[in-house]
Amino acid sequence: RRGDQVLIKPNLLAPRSYKSGATTNPHIVAALIDLSRQLGAKRIIVGEGAAVGHDTEKAFDECGFRVLATDKQVELVDFKKSEFVPMSISNGRVLRRIRVPKELVDSDVIINVPVMKTHDVFPATLGLKNMKGIIPERDKKRFHSWGLSQCIVDLNKVALPQVSVIDGTIAMEGMGPAHGTPVNLGILISSFDTVAADTVASLVMGIDPQSIEYLRLASEQGLGCGIISEIEVRGLEVEEVKRKFSRLVLESGEFLKHGIRIIEEGACTGCRNTLSAVFSKLVSGDQIQLIGDTTFVLGQDAELLADFEGRLFKFGSCAKLICPG
Structure with a gap:
């Protein structure tokens, strides 16, 4: 709506070019900025917190987002430097409170732009998982001991994006989410329902959505639709673009x-x-x-x-x- 503050959350886990398949294609974010402006957005923020041990500011530089922010005259926010606001999660299964960036709390619309990738812990990392990048590093580490899947679901109960655009222009298979092989897929999957978008994306990757624990839990707990027969897919059919993504499993x-x-x-x-x-x-x-x-x-x-x-x-x-x- 006219006057809204829009937060765009890409996946910039490390200083790697989008051509590697590890990070979000900046051209997609540029198009989303233009579209947000056309629809009347007053303030647009592109925000990210790189993976633990990585410098977000360096990722902004190496991934082309510093130039993008200058060209498009939008704000670039490193969530690692943000003011964090405690949020209560009344229906959380593991988390009862979580700290999130003030920029997210103040935004009217969150546009989530993850990359379609395999993952070392889960079969795939997609929209719901991408929101983990907003929280403090200390909590990112704690999620792994508290129960990563349910923590991701609980986080999305207070930070669920209004729109998710999954970047499959150059995806990643093998040793995702950072060291895998790029897959030139050339597609985008977009939905107002992040669970539905993740479900369709996983099927495109040749992965059973039920095998992705956080996605299954999110569907069961009412965050969105994870049943493909109940999802209306427009544009290309899943079978037209489906490709079996390889994955390295430690326990092979x-x-x-x-x-x-x-x-x-x-x-x-x-x-x-x-x-x-x-x-x-x-x-x-x-x-x-x-x-x-x-x-x-x-x-x-x-x-x-x-x-x-x-x-x-x-x-x-x-x-x-x-x-x-």
């Missing part, structure tokens, strides 16, 4: 047959993705046997079995603090 048979055991509970994307990248390189170089008969432990809730034997590799600062030895 390739590792198990070499005696590589992985114990991970509450591990963040940073540790999981880094370990996945190492394993992938060893597999592609036919060198995975070099780390055979080794147990890798990662995550803040990981525990060793009492009868543990063999070589142990503690991966990440959380495992180092929790596991003895």
Whole structure:
């Protein structure tokens, strides 16, 4: 509506070009800015908080959003520097309160622009998951120990976007959400219902929506429609653009047959993705046997079995603090 404040939330998890498939295509955001202005938006903000350990300001530069903001004369906000406002979640299953940026609270419309990607924890990261980028880093880490899927759902109970535009121009498969392979898909999936958009996107990726826990929970808890037979799909049919996205799974048979055991509970994307990248390189170089008969432990809730034997590799600062030895 005329006079509205609009917040556009892309996915800029790290300083990587959109051509890698890791981050949102700035040309899409530029078009959304133009459309918002045509519809009467008074103030437009593009806001993001990069992944833990990454600099949002650098991501704005490397991903082309600094130039975009200057050209389009919109505000660029690093949520890591925002004033956070506590929000009550009366129907939260895990979260009862969460801090969100003031810019989000003050906005009339939230436009969510995630990238269609595979993920190291879930089969896919899409619209609902993208909203995790608004919260403080400390809470991002805590989500993994509190129950990531339900935390994502509870967050969206107070921060559900009015519009989600899933960027499938250049998507990502394999070691998503950061180190995977770009997929030149050339599509957009948009809806006023983020759950419906995520459901359609997962089917396009060849993934069962029910296998994405946060998406299933969101549908069950009334955040949107996750039943494809009840979703009206306009434009191209799912089958016309469907493509099976590959995904590297840490617990794959390739590792198990070499005696590589992985114990991970509450591990963040940073540790999981880094370990996945190492394993992938060893597999592609036919060198995975070099780390055979080794147990890798990662995550803040990981525990060793009492009868543990063999070589142990503690991966990440959380495992180092929790596991003895």
